[in-house]
Amino acid sequence: MAISRRTIVLGVAGLLLALVPPIAALTNQPFYVDLFRRMMIFAIAAVSLDLILGYGGMVSFGHAAYLGIGAYAVGIPAFHGIDNGFLQWGLAIVASALTALVIGAISLRTSGVYFIMITLAFAQMLYYLGISLETYGGDNGMRLAARSKFGGPIDLHQPMVFYYVVLAILVLFLVLGGRLVESRFGMVIRAAKSNEPRARAIGFSPFRYKLTAFVIAGSAGGLAGALLANQTEYLTPEFMHWTRSGEIMFMVILGGMGTLFGPVIGAIVLLLLEDVLSALTAHWQIVLGPILVLVVLFAKHGLVGLLRVTPRDG
């Protein structure tokens, strides 16, 4: 049954990622802990986007806005000396949820390319707002004085501890996401994606559910933003730029839309590709560009699609 296969793959993926720190410690390469943690944080953002993009068919081109909001929800309190983790991350989730509610309420009235453009517009507005926030460094951004504090064993300054916190959140998202997309709520938004007129004809009014999904994805993106702020210990409005939204979208598409693990694989592969290629040549983008085109042309269901033998069920 699909569920058990998914749990197996989840277990294997979780195990592999869990082994990275010990291996890094043995080979005395602590850098890989940071590298993979950054990938997992972007994987969380990609999984949250996949909820509305892959399952809900809502092509949001402004998902990086929530990364920015989540990051500033950590940065601004820290700037004023409040570095309690629960408060910061809670604020990140709530603030991005509220923003997603406002943006979603307006954007979901449109569809197709108009939806893409209006979500892009809102993210650009937040980007320019970020640039004009002089007290928080404006375009220069702001250093995070100290990482979020949770007390007790959870100390994010320990690279290993922080790594496993991020891994735990990613696994939690995959499990929750897995349940959510199969639940009644998930079925409504997936039906609306598959054939909205038919969904309306049998009695669904999808707007409320799509908006809820939009808010859930936004708040999850906000949490990813909070993690990113702690990872880089530096935050800038540039997190919200439209090219960053593009990057997250590519991770979802590259990995495989409408699957849970696609975005995780997409995030890891894209960031590895960028890291390796930019080390090889300054003209690395002339290689990355065509790779993206080829992926679209030949890997219709993304990398996961290539691996999966049976056609994707509904």
Added chain:
Amino acid sequence: MIEHTTEVPVRWSDVDPAGVVFYPRFFEWYDLGCELLFASLGLPWPEAFPRYDIVGVPIVESGSKFVSPARYGDVLTIRSKVAWVREKTFRMEHEISVGSRLCSTGFEVRAWVGRPEVARRDAPRPADSGGSGRAAPGSVRPDVRPDVPGLSPALFARIAPLASGRRSTVRTITRVALVGLLAALIAAPAAAQTVKIGFITTLSGPQGIIGEHMKNSVELALDHLGRKVGGLDVEMIYGDDQVKPDVGKQLADEMLKKHKVHFVSGVIWSNVMLAVAPTVTSAGTFMIGTNAGPHELAGKMCHELFFTTSWQNDQTPEAMGKYMQDQNITDVYAMAPNYAAGKDMISGFKRYFKNKVVAEVYTQLGQQDYQAEISQIRAANPKAVFVFYPGGMGIQFLKQYAQAGLRGQIPLYSVYTVDEISLPAVKEAALGQFETRYWSPDLKNEANQKYVGEFRKKYGKAPVFYGAQSYDGIMLIDAAIRAVKGDLTNKKDMIAAMRRADYKSTRGPYKYNVNHFPIENFYLLKAVQNPDGEFAMQIQRTVFENHKDAYSAECPMKW
């Protein structure tokens, strides 16, 4: 060099009522660090001392500098390493930090103390032992003396296996091995040491042209040094930050942890610098900035391991402000993009320009069409216009300003707008433009003429200040390593050497301010057309001599 890191939680018993660690604890942690280092070399004290008849390694001298407080609940990272090993003593250096925040740095000088009678009985006496009588407990064994400074290859070869931890050979090795081992493992790498320098800049995308100039200048510097920096082989590791602070930070982490570089250098953009510099310096590595000079790093965030070979961002507009003030120009119309650096430029300008500023206009970052703003300028009809428009924005503004016919009517003064990158793209549209800068290709000093001449020969185009600063950065590192005769672990002396800045800089001789920002001259330049038709910037006059930045007072460093 040998290094060992361990982590220790701060317990309730370590802190005073205020929850801050009671300072003597740091010394205990230094001792712990030293002990664990020995253990990591397969020589745990409880086992090693009896085996080699050593009473102990008592502290002869110790000291510590407390940078920031550690609190109850923090987990301390203690990094200990062996600085040097001499006849009778060896020096340990320690750093204690909470995550990436440095708490304290300390050192211990310890002596070997052997047990006299037992040692004589069963220890094989090396040929040159020349015992000087009984070594009273507490005094040092004269015969325990490797030949200074390095160790004879034969002895090293015999004990090298120990480093790889094979148990069987340990019992046969005499007490001499204990000293020889440490000396060998410390001294040996120093001899064949390669200095690793990480260089972070922008190599892809539109701004990649600046990174290209910096990389070319670094390579030219290496050519002039015979591909050796400070007499050591050099390995350059370039990183492309894609104008993104988080990518810059990831590159810095990679260079520090994966490549274990000794120096990190470069960085064009202020926001990338603010992300990279603290990461590098808190990891105990030198950061040699070669462009961005945000005021935070000149002020409260200054650090003994941070040096820049460029300037503090505000200094260049300050020079233009002073020049225009001296010319008692008034009614100035100021314009810049609406981002942090833009605001810094105009506030720096107004620090020395006290006359009337007609208007302060901020335009959108990356804006292409300035026709609307140019019409506003014509309507306001000011006596002069002062702008800051780097890169593509500058090219567009200069063209449109000239095309609107204002070039002849209202004189234009600028900073970081007309340079050897934008000049070829605008040519006559920039003719007669005034800029202030700390350097110019036609600066008459031997180092600069060599740099400019060779750069033109090798790359076929004029160098730009981003390049000159990077060239100087490499020269600064070279001078520092030379001063400590290649001992990269001796940071104290390297800092002192760098502070003297005694290398042939392309800007000519200069001194360092307390915050490690140069105290240097600033000149007024004008865009002119050379007889051979090429457009270039030429020095007109000196505006500032030995100009200090405005933020050094905020820097706590005193030397």
Added chain:
Amino acid sequence: MAETLLTVRGLSKRFGGLLASDQVDLDVVRGETHAIIGPNGAGKTTLLGQLAGDLRPDAGAIRFAGRDVTRFDAPLRSRLGLARSFQITSIFRDFSALDNVALAVQAHRGGNFRFWRSARDERALREPARVVLESVGLGARAGVLAAHLAHGEQRQLEIAMALATEPRLLLLDEPVAGMGLDESQQMVRFLGALKRRITIVLVEHDMDAVFSLADRISVMVYGRIIATGTPPEVRSNAEVRRAYLGEDATP
């Protein structure tokens, strides 16, 4: 006179110059099967669209089960018991047949803000869906992806989805269009059995199906209903013959 389930008064809808519905009046009695026939482009599908709530009329009113539903949108009308099938098959292609019908059941069960339990494990949804699927003869094809069903099976699936919402009125838009002979006969037999349990409005071209199923027929030409009556009345109506068979219609 039996209670009228659906009353339409003065319904008109214009697309630019084209008057798709011109002052349409229609009454559908509860329990009857009311067919609407007419040449291509007469406005049948537009009428059906307005009844289902997908198209908003320019004028006129629609009352269903005693309530004015003119302003209600399609989902609301569906929940009131007004189900429809589409002229061009419209199903959830990347879901299994059983999923399609279960979704229809779920739409009417409510409680969609449930995030944990898997909808595919809920017997309350799967069982009724399986029963309806059996009733249309697709029981054996429950697990097959809708996209992989044959054309006829997809039409049956559409009807199953409509039935799964336990409707009071079923709007069928050319249910046998594009079907082979025996397939359409099988569908007509099925609808024949169905018509006893539920009121049906049937838009159809296949006259055999119309005359074997319809209790009453309305003929629609250029957006207007020109005649309503029992099949024999309509067959003999001169107006209808002229409209259908051209000017010189001989009886």
Added chain:
Amino acid sequence: MTVTVALVLEQTLNGLQYGVMLFLMAAGLTLVFGIMNFVNLAHGSLYMVGAYLATAFAAWSGSFVLGAALALPATLLVGIVVEVVALRTLYERDHLDQVLATFGLILFFNELIAIIWGRAAIYTSLPPFLGGHIRVLPGVPYPAYRAGIILVGVTVAVLLWVLVTRTRLGMRIRAGASNRTMVSALGVNIRLLYTLVFGLGAALAGLAGAMAGPIYSVQPGMGEAILIQVFVVIVIGGIGSIRGAMVGAIVVGMADTLGRAFLKPMLATVISPPAADKAGPALASMLIYLLMAAVLFFRPEGLFPARGRS
């Protein structure tokens, strides 16, 4: 700074000129978008290619006009090659795949240009005969070149209008815009029509690039700076409609220009001047996005939706 009538008129003229510039870019994009329902982020790259080719041809031939004239067919050719090689199979795919594929093209073109012409901006100058100024208003010299852009823009608009409404190709284009499947069903060689339309779009982008060369900075990545604003234009105007692109371009051009010029003084009357100084620039840069959100709120399909309810 007194806001004189002459200044308002001049700024309106600037707004018109910037609008026309945006229209030159938007026309090609909305055509391709409307006919093939194809989101082409690489349209900015074709604009860049046009600018580089026009500059190169002008330098080689010594005349700006000849340079621009040669750049048009060259960019048309580049457009057709790209369409045939990479994009042809994407028409049936959803917008998401098109966005990703064309973004890949952006990366490719930017680096290709950087490899051929180098990363630094190349030198461009005004054509001598358009270097001067014309007295449009008393006391306000207006750059002749920008007046030239308005002229070219209006001519292109008229030509396009004639082509779309009066010619056979235009009829097929309009039919394709409202119902693609029907047009192919009617025996029109749809594949050729798409290639032609894409080529026309590329030529228009090339023309926009040639016109922009002398006044903007010709450097890798110049396409992306204007791309977002052009998308805002076609979304406000209504995708697929030339009329919509024209109106949208003028509206955005005016709003952006007048916003940058007068927003701060206007704000200063409402809130305190220092606050206006701070809010003005930030608001000005957000203005066109606010405008688009407002338009989409009231008309979710833009001002002139050309697409029938397909």
